[in-house]
Amino acid sequence: MAQLRSLLLPTIFCLGGLMGNYFDRYTQSKNIVAEKASLVTTTDNKCSLGDIPSSAKEIMKFGFPSCENLKFREDYVLSYNRVHRTANWVIEHLTADKVFQRDFKRKSSMFKEDTSVPVLFRSTKKDYRNSGFDRGHLAPAGDHGYSLKALKDTFYLSNMSPQVGVGFNRDIWKRLEEYTRNQTRVYTDIYVITGPLYLPKESAEKDGKRYVKYQVIGKNDVSVPTHFFKIIVGDNRKKKSNAQLQLQVFQMPNEKISKGTPLDEYKTSLKSVEKASGLLFLDKASSLAIATDRSAI
């Protein structure tokens, strides 16, 4: 009954909108419209969502960085950017149980278009073909081998960004992903936020001007990020109730990086990634609980 009541009013609110919405243009999927609505709050936006799967509630424990085009998958949550045709951010919840139980191999999965994205804004396999870039997972396949569904869900192209292959995706970025998984040996729960950045730099003409410049690939102009970020929150409060959340923030250029370069060279501040991404992270994490780390960043 309580559940019914909690759905009634948002449904009424939505109805007016739905009735006026005659177009379903450029999209092949109506699934989202049929969803029941519920609300979540971000730092200063309120997002209206479909029913959130219970797994997502755990994944999104520390808040939504933004509300734009949310996709709830088996074991991650993603916000899709329709201009860039790749994600704004992807959030995962990792535990040792999950990440080291690799019953399913990535060979059992195939890259696939995300049909929940309108065709006009969707990236395709063809966009990546002969581009010179890897289809780089944001939520890595290697985090979700415990479940065939979870693994397969990481292969949506909405979870890919064009990444430099040799020297980045297949090397240092892979090392960062392995490092992240290994943090589940240190913390009972790991929350990971991953996403692309498009950073400005000084102009080559040294005239003091700054430009953002990035390549786009394929017919759908999929953006090639200049950098990627990964935010790792280590949570040991299940072990020790007063444990502080531990925060590690990485930002790496999407380019060939010399073998053996320490990951630590790419540590940065949360604020720097927030400024560059336009996102505010971890708004539901108590400022007290992560004070030690935040003060340093």
Add this chain to the structure above:
Amino acid sequence: MAQLRSLLLPTIFCLGGLMGNYFDRYTQSKNIVAEKASLVTTTDNKCSLGDIPSSAKEIMKFGFPSCENLKFREDYVLSYNRVHRTANWVIEHLTADKVFQRDFKRKSSMFKEDTSVPVLFRSTKKDYRNSGFDRGHLAPAGDHGYSLKALKDTFYLSNMSPQVGVGFNRDIWKRLEEYTRNQTRVYTDIYVITGPLYLPKESAEKDGKRYVKYQVIGKNDVSVPTHFFKIIVGDNRKKKSNAQLQLQVFQMPNEKISKGTPLDEYKTSLKSVEKASGLLFLDKASSLAIATDRSAI
């Protein structure tokens, strides 16, 4: 009573979010959080909003292109982009009564920071100073001289984009704004959607690669759009109930354009602006009502 009931449930939904939200970092304003929530629907997102002013209901008659960081002003509605530090889109509703009643001059207004935007993502007057770019209004001051409040509201820096001055903002773009206002002599109601674009182009090296490149200005890296779009919907249904909506779509490069160049040279298709902006426009306009125009674009 009905009003009370319509507020009760969204309030309960929000409460959970608010209670977990300990941070109000990088922002000076809590106004948004205190707002009462209601919902609107876009093509495949549902937006949760504060109470919509009744004027906004008319302005937003044909739907929300997106839900991101919405700002409801006296006589326009804006979606703010936190990465670019300028709008995604601005929507106005114009009538002859309003646009030709110029009781208040723009000299009575001053540019001002938008304190509803978190400091980290906010553009400032200093960002524009000595940048070589004008603070170009998206909702033009000249559309809103009938009311001091409406006029002043167009001076929020969130409603500005860096525009080339001579040859663009002060010339052809101004002509387009005047043309738009004059359309209120042809249609009883005009709905205008204005926004920036960041378009890719072939690389100078002619290697077949395509890049998006745009300047950023000031300490806050305010993006200088490569282009701007303006979508004009002419609605004569008050005069003639079966009148079709008339659609005109313009896209102009943010650069000096030769004096006297006809506006028509910059006409484009709605789909082209949709693809470039990542937005779907007019989702609440009946496809039948604007079929004639849509078929041609």
